[in-house]
Amino acid sequence: MSKIISICSIVLLLLVAIFTGIGCVDNNQNDTGEVPTTESSSITVKGSDTVLPLTQAEAEDFMIENSNMRVTVIGGGSGVGFAALIDGEVPIAMASREIKESEIQKAQQNGINPVEHTVGWDGIAVVVNPDNPVSQLTYEQLQGIYDGNISNWKDVGGEDRAIAVITRDSSSGTYEYFKEEILVDREYRPDALAQPATGGIVQEVSRNKGAIGYIGFAYLDDSTKAMALDGGEGFVEATEENILSGEYPLSRPLYYYTNGEPQGAVKEFVDFVMSPTGQAIVSEVGYFPAVQ
């Protein structure tokens, strides 16, 4: 019995030691990080998972250039980012959709004034299996497929095969964007397959001949085929040039939202992202620069 007690106390002691250890490390970092001449500051950026890889890459380069700055990047989704901004938790929210009216109202109640910055552009590709003979769709056809009015590929000039419609889950910014652009005021067909991640859509489309889905441009490769879309001005191929020229209909801006006009460290970071160096990083990550 006394053995058990001594083991327990040893474990407890170890835990205490570890936690105190963590505390010490943190304190040390703060001490050494503080350079008396220049002010050190840290900012947290939170929000859209689409913008997350971009912001991470930006933050790394930004911290190399400004060693006294610390940028922490957290994902979770556009809605999570807005919620954090509204609660005053973070100075910058990342978003792949515009802020909603209801969110602006909530922010104003808390004395927060969201200001929008477009930091880059993302294109949404509508993808099908490479074996599918259909290679272009109009907006009406796409809407019909997604709201359930068209359920066989032969209705849009393909083989006689049932269409398996794939969407993202309803909390994805891409889901909302696609709904607003294509479905407008209609609902997704209830029997659409919802995938928790873009990877799931690519996986299903790459091997299901009847499947159709939508993904960010960064995820395009040979396993799927991107459709040319007609948003009212003729068919446009889903290529980088067409997105940059604004001809491709399904392209959307990626945003940062700040509380008021950015100041201090926040301003420095936003300015860095908008600078030529920062915008070059946007292209590297697989998105398209906001400033040409």
Next chain:
Amino acid sequence: MLKRNGMEKGIESLLFISAAVAVLTLFLLCLFLFRDGILLFKDYPLISFLTEKSWYPTSINPRFGLQPLLLGSVIVTFGAIIFAVPLGIAAAIYISELANPRVAGILKPLTEILAGIPSVVFGFFGLVVLVPILQDALDLRTGQTALTGSIMLGIMALPTIISISEDAISSVPRAIKEGSLALGSTKWQTIHKVTVPAALSGISAAVMLGIGRAIGETMTVMMVTGNTAIIPGFPSGLFEPVRTMTATIAMEMGEVPQGSEHFHALFAVGSVLFITTFIINIVAGHIKNKYKFKL
């Protein structure tokens, strides 16, 4: 003597604290789950939650119908039972009664390894291997169906069912089996008429626990069942995509604004899930007592 008494008291209170922490955790969990779940019904009527047939949480007129999710969970779990129970009990009988000790010594640890595989690995296997096979074999619109989820869940529930059934079967007293054999029954008759009925309470409890595991599974189900919130038909629904309660919570919790109607709706779904597993556990306990083998 006095010192020893003090030690015993100390250990006793240590154990009491552990038990109290467990109970308190459960209590607080219930409290927070139900508190946030009930807030949904402030703005959204309970009747609609129970009778509405569609789940459109982010629509302009949001609809939070429980039915597609509840029935989705039920059909996937049902399929898993059909698949896992006969297989699991057969395996348990084989391991405890028929296999020679060396084979049994290999089989039992192997099933336990199966229990230790992370569910995301099962999900990945299901998505990459089973989904295409089922789609091609049955010529379906997509291979991401309730059936796929059922098979994967069945595989995942097997270790629970096998290991608890096996314990129950091998704890049937030797004397009873030998009595049966002495009366002239064959080995098979003994298993069929004596050993298995005698172990029935343990086997039933194993099945109920397997169901509990199946209904609460999230990751694998989310990856292979397609997640479409429509009310599944029966049995045709087995070959259609479905969405379960757990997958809904996991998929939508990520980006739902805290304190919104949708947020509370997910907690309400969580409460229903909690109540469901709670009932299953009570039933399992009841069965275990009712069929307790009396010597």
